[in-house]
Amino acid sequence: METKSNLYRKEKYYGYLFILAPVLGFLIFGLFPTLYSVYSSFTDMDGLGQMNWIGLENYTELFQDELFYKAMFNTLFMMIGIPIGLILALLLALGLNRGIWGTTAFRVIYYIPVISSLAAISILWQWAYNGDYGLVNQFLDLFGIEGPNWLADKYTVKPAIMLMAIWKGLGYTMLLYLAAIQSVPKDYYEAAELDGANSWQAFWNITWPMVRPVTFFLVVTNIIGGSQIFTEINIMTSTGGPEYSSASVVFYIWQKAFGNFQMGYASAMSVVLGLFIFIVTLIQFRLDKSSDNA
Amino acid sequence: MYTRNKRIGDIIIFIILAIGAIVMIAPLLWMVSTSVKDKMSVFALPPKWIPDPFVWGKYKEIWEAGPLLQGIENSVIIAVSVTIVGTFTSSLAAFAFAKLRIPGKNVIFLFLLSSLMIPYPSVMIPQFMMFSELGWIDTLKPLIVPGLFGNIVMIFFLRQYLSSVPDAIIEAAKIDGTSYFGIYGRIIFPLIKPAIAAQFILWFMGIWNDYLAPIIYLTSPEKQTLQLVIANFNAMYAIQTDYPLIMAASVIALLPMLIVFIIFQKQIIESVAISGVKG
Numbered sequence: 001m002e003t004k005s006n007l008y009r010k011e012k013y014y015g016y017l018f019i020l021a022p023v024l025g026f027l028i029f030g031l032f033p034t035l036y037s038v039y040s041s042f043t044d045m046d047g048l049g050q051m052n053w054i055g056l057e058n059y060t061e062l063f064q065d066e067l068f069y070k071a072m073f074n075t076l077f078m079m080i081g082i083p084i085g086l087i088l089a090l091l092l093a094l095g096l097n098r099g100i101w102g103t104t105a106f107r108v109i110y111y112i113p114v115i116s117s118l119a120a121i122s123i124l125w126q127w128a129y130n131g132d133y134g135l136v137n138q139f140l141d142l143f144g145i146e147g148p149n150w151l152a153d154k155y156t157v158k159p160a161i162m163l164m165a166i167w168k169g170l171g172y173t174m175l176l177y178l179a180a181i182q183s184v185p186k187d188y189y190e191a192a193e194l195d196g197a198n199s200w201q202a203f204w205n206i207t208w209p210m211v212r213p214v215t216f217f218l219v220v221t222n223i224i225g226g227s228q229i230f231t232e233i234n235i236m237t238s239t240g241g242p243e244y245s246s247a248s249v250v251f252y253i254w255q256k257a258f259g260n261f262q263m264g265y266a267s268a269m270s271v272v273l274g275l276f277i278f279i280v281t282l283i284q285f286r287l288d289k290s291s292d293n294a
Numbered sequence: 295m296y297t298r299n300k301r302i303g304d305i306i307i308f309i310i311l312a313i314g315a316i317v318m319i320a321p322l323l324w325m326v327s328t329s330v331k332d333k334m335s336v337f338a339l340p341p342k343w344i345p346d347p348f349v350w351g352k353y354k355e356i357w358e359a360g361p362l363l364q365g366i367e368n369s370v371i372i373a374v375s376v377t378i379v380g381t382f383t384s385s386l387a388a389f390a391f392a393k394l395r396i397p398g399k400n401v402i403f404l405f406l407l408s409s410l411m412i413p414y415p416s417v418m419i420p421q422f423m424m425f426s427e428l429g430w431i432d433t434l435k436p437l438i439v440p441g442l443f444g445n446i447v448m449i450f451f452l453r454q455y456l457s458s459v460p461d462a463i464i465e466a467a468k469i470d471g472t473s474y475f476g477i478y479g480r481i482i483f484p485l486i487k488p489a490i491a492a493q494f495i496l497w498f499m500g501i502w503n504d505y506l507a508p509i510i511y512l513t514s515p516e517k518q519t520l521q522l523v524i525a526n527f528n529a530m531y532a533i534q535t536d537y538p539l540i541m542a543a544s545v546i547a548l549l550p551m552l553i554v555f556i557i558f559q560k561q562i563i564e565s566v567a568i569s570g571v572k573g
Contacts, residue, residue: 012396014394018389022383024443026409029421037417040420106315108556110314111563112318113322115551117503117524119525119544120521120524120544120548123524124321132337138341167321175563227413230505234505234525253419254510257418270418273415274416
């Protein structure tokens with residue numbers, strides 16, 4: 001009995017030792033900065049030593065800041081690409097699921113943009129969107145369409161970046177959908193066929209509900225990722241685009257914090273961004289639960 | 295009739311998928327094609343896909359046009375040190391979370407998982423202040439040190455993977471008097487190697503391609519990572535419209551991960567697919 005409790009004590013001791021590093025990492029680089037971020041959002045921290053408590057001033061300023069609204073709008077606007085990407089990827093996955101010739105090759109090719117460096121991809125697409133010599137306008141020219149100078153026009157810069165993001169993420173989304181579709185038991189479809197269901201009914205009543213967890217996962221991760229869009233903006237439109245029409249929230253935070261050293265103000269924005277992500281995730285989980293019960 | 299319809303359907307879908315595949319790959323081919331053109335034929339209308347003449351010179355020029363080699367070196371230092379140490383700390387923690395009796399471990403685990411909800415932009419300013427306090431700005435340390443403490447995503451998947459390993463193996467080893475480090479090194483690590491390999495590659499790629507954290511910390515050209523170096527190439531040489539040079543540098547930045555992907559594509563694709571189904 002004595003040895004057993006000794007053994008247990010030793011196990012506990014080693015157990016805590018083994019999880020020590022990630023727990024410390026979480027406290028130092030996750031929890032503490034989060035709390036500090038909230039605290040500094042109530043100050044005029046400038047990164048050079050000044051840090052006075054100014055109450056809600058940053059927040060009242062923020063909600064009158066036109067550029068912040070603009071950055072918020074731009075960020076949300078570019079998220080229109082999320083459902084478009086999901087639908088395209090699901091259709092591609094349904095096609096691949098038929099077991100046609102070349103499935104493996106297609107999976108690999110569609111996945112190449114996913115593993116590619118976002119910086120390099122952004123550089124490439126900036127060139128492809130060039131008004132006179134870019135690949136995109138050359139392609140449109142085949143159909144007699146004269147394309148705009150995509151990144152220099154305030155109406156096309158957001159759709160252009162969105163399109164690139166869809167292109168880059170398509171392979172990943174498709175892969176997850178394909179895996180989900182393939183995990184649906186075959187006899188579901190056989191039973192549906194016996195009951196005289198057509199392929200649309202089979203999709204709507206079997207496939208779609210069965211891939212719902214993946215759709216849910218993708219929506220949540222895409223919103224979390226989409227609300228942090230930065231690299232594309234920074235490289236393709238280094239000033240935030242014509243009339244600031246492509247600047248995202250993170251781009252604006254970055255400019256304020258590390259360009260203007262208004263770190264307190266930038267912290268307030270980062271708190272708003274964090275809350276936004278938290279709320280969206282929460283709503284999604286709620287929705288997912290309630291539709292489970294329905 | 296039914297099979298004939300299916301065959302026609304298959305052919306149509308194959309064509310659609312093939313067009314899609316061309317759309318996916320064409321910009322990348324165009325990038326390579328641009329990189330071996332001379333400066334003038336870049337502006338040829340209509341554009342030529344196969345350059346005439348072929349000019350490989352840019353692949354020599356890029357090494358002198360900016361600190362590209364230094365950038366590769368910095369990226370390698372960061373990615374290698376983080377992934378090797380971080381994989382060790384992560385797998386050790388995953389072992390403890392999955393197999394050892396520690397009071398409160400599920401609560402602690404949930405706490406760690408909650409960090410996934412904290413966006414990096416929300417913690418980057420305080421982290422920057424911390425590292426600037428330590429005098430680490432414009433060094434590689436802020437990009438290395440946090441990763442050494444492990445990666446919750448990796449812990450999550452390894453823990454998941456370990457739950458299928460029977461406890462009896464570990465109990466037996468304990469009774470034999472094997473130390474806990476011994477159990478980890480001799481039993482657990484070999485068992486979860488395939489899962490570790492996939493997570494390791496994905497993490498390595500993530501660090502290699504990272505942009506936001508490096509741009510915050512690294513200011514002097516010789517300290518920058520590869521991604522920043524090519525972004526600077528883009529900003530500098532676009533004014534001179536030297537697109538072949540920019541594209542050549544970008545191809546170099548893409549190549550390592552592309553090679554890794556092509557070698558390990560089966561493992562990478564499988565582990566990503568599994569992560570989605572489980573997540």
